[in-house]
């Protein structure tokens with residue numbers, strides 16, 4: 001595994017690989033990696049000839065009162081995970097490399113950035129879209145791998161890549177969970193013992209609703225009520241919503257198309273998000289022709 005810190009070095013390493021027609025996979029991250037990232041890197045390594053992983057804690061996607069300064073970091077552990085999972089090139093840029101003095105051009109995502117997390121994190125997806133567009137331009141990957149846990153992020157980035165004709169295919173990899181159901185997240189590191197126990201109610205609610213859906217419950221209001229039950233354990237619920245996966249509009253009545261049940265809540269001082277997909281047997285999910 002080669003470690004590079006500048007865009008020039010990154011491009012110099014990738015140029016010959018591209019010249020040979022190698023397929024480049026890309027996994028953008030903010031570090032403090034866990035097995036969820038491991039799954040993305042492994043998928044990329046299995047499907048591509050070379051895998052680039054970036055670790056960059058992107059300041060433009062954090063709000064003024066968010067956890068940028070305290071965002072957890074452990075570069076040595078991250079490097080070991082990257083190596084073990086099959087990374088070819090690890091890109092570790094400094095902030096000035098990505099946002100040099102005078103930087104002033106941003107990607108403005110459209111309506112898909114407004115609901116769900118967008119309501120509570122103004123400007124967040126503008127920062128995400130901007131840095132991902134820049135990283136795509138630096139790496140020029142054939143495939144880019146993102147975790148399902150950041151569901152809205154995957155929808156915003158897919159739209160951006162389509163709208164701006166970026167020649168990259170997005171691969172969304174299912175959320176990796178602890179044995180008890182908690183979705184892996186770098187922010188789980190903030191949870192003390194009591195908060196860790198209470199954080200479980202997010203996945204408990206979602207997975208109970210998914211089980212009911214799989215057993216034939218299609219009514220959006222009843223599915224939301226099932227998911228809401230255990231959420232009494234959180235300190236502050238930001239949203240629990242069942243949305244159409246294509247346009248992120250709230251679903252009412254029967255779930256007759258591919259939907260995502262999404263939650264964001266504070267447990268103690270830690271903001272957690274999670275989601276499950278509810279895909280009807282005959283749906284508008286990509287690939288079944290409707």
Ligand code: PAF
Pocket residue numbers: 028029030056058061128131132150153
């Ligand atoms: O999902 C993340 O870790 C970040 O939002 C990303 C995609 C690396 C952009 O900073």
